[in-house]
Amino acid sequence: MISVLVVDDHPIFRSGIRAVIGTQPDLQIAADVGSAEDAIAYATDHCVDVVLMDLRMAGMGGAAGTAVINALTNPPKVIVFTTFSSDGDITAALDAGARGYLLKDAHPDDICDAIRRVAAGGAVLAPVVAERIVDRNRTTTSDQLSPRELHVLELLAEGLANRAIAQRLHLSETTVKTHLAHIYKKLDVDNRTAAVVTASESGIIRTVDRL
Amino acid sequence: MISVLVVDDHPIFRSGIRAVIGTQPDLQIAADVGSAEDAIAYATDHCVDVVLMDLRMAGMGGAAGTAVINALTNPPKVIVFTTFSSDGDITAALDAGARGYLLKDAHPDDICDAIRRVAAGGAVLAPVVAERIVDRNRTTTSDQLSPRELHVLELLAEGLANRAIAQRLHLSETTVKTHLAHIYKKLDVDNRTAAVVTASESGIIRTVDRL
DNA sequence: GTCGGCCTCATCCGTTCGGATGACCGCGTC
DNA sequence: GACGCGGTCATCCGAACGGATGAGGCCGAC
Numbered sequence: 246m247i248s249v250l251v252v253d254d255h256p257i258f259r260s261g262i263r264a265v266i267g268t269q270p271d272l273q274i275a276a277d278v279g280s281a282e283d284a285i286a287y288a289t290d291h292c293v294d295v296v297l298m299d300l301r302m303a304g305m306g307g308a309a310g311t312a313v314i315n316a317l318t319n320p321p322k323v324i325v326f327t328t329f330s331s332d333g334d335i336t337a338a339l340d341a342g343a344r345g346y347l348l349k350d351a352h353p354d355d356i357c358d359a360i361r362r363v364a365a366g367g368a369v370l371a372p373v374v375a376e377r378i379v380d381r382n383r384t385t386t387s388d389q390l391s392p393r394e395l396h397v398l399e400l401l402a403e404g405l406a407n408r409a410i411a412q413r414l415h416l417s418e419t420t421v422k423t424h425l426a427h428i429y430k431k432l433d434v435d436n437r438t439a440a441v442v443t444a445s446e447s448g449i450i451r452t453v454d455r456l
Numbered sequence: 457m458i459s460v461l462v463v464d465d466h467p468i469f470r471s472g473i474r475a476v477i478g479t480q481p482d483l484q485i486a487a488d489v490g491s492a493e494d495a496i497a498y499a500t501d502h503c504v505d506v507v508l509m510d511l512r513m514a515g516m517g518g519a520a521g522t523a524v525i526n527a528l529t530n531p532p533k534v535i536v537f538t539t540f541s542s543d544g545d546i547t548a549a550l551d552a553g554a555r556g557y558l559l560k561d562a563h564p565d566d567i568c569d570a571i572r573r574v575a576a577g578g579a580v581l582a583p584v585v586a587e588r589i590v591d592r593n594r595t596t597t598s599d600q601l602s603p604r605e606l607h608v609l610e611l612l613a614e615g616l617a618n619r620a621i622a623q624r625l626h627l628s629e630t631t632v633k634t635h636l637a638h639i640y641k642k643l644d645v646d647n648r649t650a651a652v653v654t655a656s657e658s659g660i661i662r663t664v665d666r667l
Numbered sequence: 668g669t670c671g672g673c674c675t676c677a678t679c680c681g682t683t684c685g686g687a688t689g690a691c692c693g694c695g696t697c
Numbered sequence: 698g699a700c701g702c703g704g705t706c707a708t709c710c711g712a713a714c715g716g717a718t719g720a721g722g723c724c725g726a727c
Contacts, residue, residue, distance in 0.1 A: 255560050257567070261472025328539065349466050356468070391703060404650025407684070419706050426686070427703095435685080436713090438649045439615025445656075602673060617713070630676050637716070638673095646715080647683090 247364045248292075250321065251277035252284040252307065253299040258349070262297065265353040272360060281310025288314050293321045294364045297356075298343070300327040300334055308337035315342035322363045326356075330373050331448030345369040377448075390431060390449065397424040402441045402450050458575045459503075461532065462488035463495040463518065464510040469560070473508065476564040483571060492521025499525050504532045505575045508567075509554070511538040511545055519548035526553035533574045537567075541584055542659025556580040588659075601642060601660065608635040613652045613661050 251262045251274060259277040266272045275293045278284050282304055284296060296314060300307035311323045324345035325338040338346055344363045347356060348371045359369040370378070390398065400410045407425070411418045425437065434440045444450045460483060462473045470488040477483045486504045489495050493515055495507060507525060511518035522534045535556035536549040549557055555574045558567060559582045570580040581589070601609065611621045618636070622629045636648065645651045655661045 255472075256564055257472040257476060257560060257562070258469060259472070260475040260564065261466075261468040261470070264471040264475040265468060349468060351468070353467055353471065393704065401649065402653060404645060404647060404653045406647065416704095417706055419708090420704075422685075423705080425684090429685080434615060436615060436617065437684080438612065438652055441649055441652065442613060442615045604674065619713085627674090628676055630678090631674075633715075634675080636714090640715080648714080 247272050247294045247360060248275040249273065249360060250275050250284060250287060250291075250293045250296045252279075252281060252296060252302075252310070253277070253326075254279050254302040255299075258299075262356075265356060266360075269357050272357060281305045281307055281313075284310055285313050288317060288321055292319075295360050296321050296323045297326045297360070298323050300325055300338060301329065308334075308341045311338065311341035311343050324359060324363055324369065330371070330377060334448070335374055335377060346374045347371050348373065390428060394424050394428050394431075395449075397421060398428055398440065398444055399450055401425070401428075401437055402444065458483050458505045458571060459486040460484065460571060461486050461495060461498060461502075461504045461507045463490075463492060463507060463513075463521070464488070464537070465490050465513040466510075469510075473567075476567060477571075480568050483568060492516045492518055492524075495521055496524050499528060499532055503530075506571050507532050507534045508537045508571070509534050511536055511549060512540065519545075519552045522549060522552035522554050535570060535574055535580065541582070541588060545659070546585055546588060557585045558582050559584065601639065605635050605639050605642075606660075608632060609639055609651065609655055610661055612636070612639075612648055613655065 249266060249272060251259050253259050253262070256279070259279075263274055263277065266274055275291060276287055278287055280302055281298070284298065287293075288296065296311075298307045298311055305313075307325060307327070311325065314320055314323055322344045323342065324347060325343040326345075326347045326349065327334065327338075328349045330346075330348060335346060345359050345368060347359055347369065351359075351371065362369050396414065397410060400413055405413070407418050407421045410416075411421045414421070425440075428440055429435055432440050432443050434443055441450075460477060462470050462485060464470050464473070467490070470490075474485055474488065477485055486502060487498055489498060491513055492509070495509065498504075499507065507522075509518045509522055509525075516524075518536060518538070522536065525531055525534055533555045534553065535558060536554040537558045537560065538545065538549075539560045541557075541559060546557060556570050556579060558570055558580065562570075562582065573580050607625065608621060611624055616624070618629050618632045621627075622632045625632070636651075639651055640646055643651050643654050645654055652661075
């Protein structure tokens, strides 16, 4: 019997998972909680096999929660189960040690299968997620933004002017312009606004979390 | 007995709603479907009291679906039930004739209450949504963007330069600049990138739908 | 009919941006 | 040690942008 901890801030969604997993003879819900903090508390005190973890939640969020849970002794396997599939979310989840990344439009059967596979030591990625990772690796080899460029890009996405970015980063305006020129080349755009838009679309930066 | 049609492209979510409503003696699920098109087909052939409608779905989407359902003879009441609360989503839903706007992090009890109230002829807005509407009306009287300005803003959000916007809109570059100046004033920003960011944050424009 | 809002356009001016070029440093690799 | 890469900075220049001002036409409201 595989025991599952469900972590999601939407009670309806937790009910849905309960309903789906309740029909499976080899799966059982150990508990369902509404935040990463509660999940950590539960996983620390109890023994569960798999954690189904939402990413975007109030508080510490699912990625950080996954990292903490993975730091436990004899940690459960974490499957990230979320609506979004931006590059930022995916890397955050995988970096935190998630063994699976499923999207919420998945079919119930796929979810149960994923739980079984991950419990057995495997890993599961939603097809779209797998594609994104491959895509990124394809374009990334030469096109990946350096940490500094990423930082500049983030400030750019706040609508700051070059001078303001320079001040925030304690740089000369020239340096900022140099970074921007590289960013434009790598993103294949020719102005700052387009850079922000494409970076946001491709999930390189996260603009807003409006829920 | 109030019969409910559930429309959502997430099967898990439909299961959740089933589980929640199944416990209520005075509510019953007539059917659950995964698209607005299916919802229209069902509502045309059957008699239901309330439709719980997701907004962002593949195909025609929940707002258009709501509009079509409201055009039926003796239409059911539609409650929009979604994760997002951008201005664009809210106005689209209410314009389409939705009698309620709930967010998916709502408590099961609130959802059941909302269904009962809407079935009885009332209207229900999630607190956050109500706030947004009030906020918008407060700032809107003088700050609302004109249709033309909105159009310019949308092209701006594609990263286009003034000249390109002018060509797309068959305008002179000067006119575009005039519109931009007004947009900056109304949004309280001082450059195009910041305009795009704040417009996106406040839901004035919809940048990406990444699911 | 006057007023105000929206849309259109022009000119002028200072600032900002984007591109090109060249340079120096530190670091890891071959 | 040579090389590449990332990060830093300078200078120069043309293009784009943002602000201010003025102006005409259209249309709905008072």
